[in-house]
Amino acid sequence: MTYLVKEIFYTLQGEGAHSGRPAVFCRFSRCNLWTGHEKDRARAVCRFCDTDFVGIDGPGGGRFATPAELADAVEAAWPTLGKARRFVVCTGGEPLLQLDEVAVQTLHERGFEVAVETNGTRVPPPGIDWLCVSPKVGAELVVESGDELKFVYPQEGVNPARFEHLDFRSFRLQPLDDHNLDDNTKAAISYCLANPRWSLSLQTHKYLGTR
Numbered sequence: 001m002t003y004l005v006k007e008i009f010y011t012l013q014g015e016g017a018h019s020g021r022p023a024v025f026c027r028f029s030r031c032n033l034w035t036g037h038e039k040d041r042a043r044a045v046c047r048f049c050d051t052d053f054v055g056i057d058g059p060g061g062g063r064f065a066t067p068a069e070l071a072d073a074v075e076a077a078w079p080t081l082g083k084a085r086r087f088v089v090c091t092g093g094e095p096l097l098q099l100d101e102v103a104v105q106t107l108h109e110r111g112f113e114v115a116v117e118t119n120g121t122r123v124p125p126p127g128i129d130w131l132c133v134s135p136k137v138g139a140e141l142v143v144e145s146g147d148e149l150k151f152v153y154p155q156e157g158v159n160p161a162r163f164e165h166l167d168f169r170s171f172r173l174q175p176l177d178d179h180n181l182d183d184n185t186k187a188a189i190s191y192c193l194a195n196p197r198w199s200l201s202l203q204t205h206k207y208l209g210t211r
């Protein structure tokens, strides 16, 4: 398995339950719901993506021929020696197009707790320590259990209540970052207050100016 990675960087997890926790981000190239090219956005399944995941040309990105090479690159981004409490967030693009069981195992051997941010359309490999699923309107959701369900809100025609029967430890609304971010944030706050199964997830890195 060759892994195509857009970028690898060290920062604070900005979103969800681990918000504020230092993490290496491993952003895999490619997604099954959008090509990543602006010319295709209007006809993509997922049209609101805030991320450049095309190619392997970002900081720390590249083509890694083995799980060990991938883990070497992730490990190189961690700031201290010693294997205690290391944390990697595998994202993308859609990480589950590439992340496999042996990669997860190899990251574990290097001391990393492995978190994944996924659109929920691909079955995850075993061993993931923190699975965050972010369903997209118009894409089939095949992952029905995990740690965190993080719904970008609003999405046309979808009431978040539709996900409440699924097997997740927490349910979060993340305001859609588009030209209506302020209104979307107010709407997400109102929804959480009226439906307390749901908590707010802010993209804190966008407010803090971190990556």
Ligand SMILES: C[S@@+](CC[C@H](N)C(=O)[O-])C[C@H]1O[C@@H](n2cnc3c(N)ncnc32)[C@H](O)[C@@H]1O
Binding pocket: 031, 048, 049, 050, 051, 091, 092, 093, 094, 095, 117, 118, 119, 120, 133, 134, 150, 152, 174, 175, 176, 177, 178
């Ligand atoms: C770029 S995606 C990559 C991982 C995976 N493809 C997914 O969609 O979950 C990372 C997270 O950002 C969220 N996201 C993407 N664009 C967003 C936007 N414009 N506003 C708010 N959240 C967004 C996604 O829903 C997901 O939770």
Ligand SMILES: Nc1nc2[nH]cc(C(=O)O)c2c(=O)[nH]1
Binding pocket: 011, 012, 013, 014, 015, 025, 051, 091, 092, 117, 205, 210, 211
């Ligand atoms: N700081 C920071 N936190 C994040 N949490 C999820 C992200 C993502 O793009 O998947 C992300 C990101 O891009 N930056």
Ligand code: SF4
Binding pocket: 031, 032, 033, 034, 046, 047, 048, 049, 050, 051, 053, 092, 093, 094, 119, 136
């Ligand atoms: S599924 Fe995730 S990576 Fe793919 S286009 Fe949507 S937000 Fe971006």
Ligand SMILES: [Mg+2]
Binding pocket: 050, 051
């Ligand atoms: Mg992001």
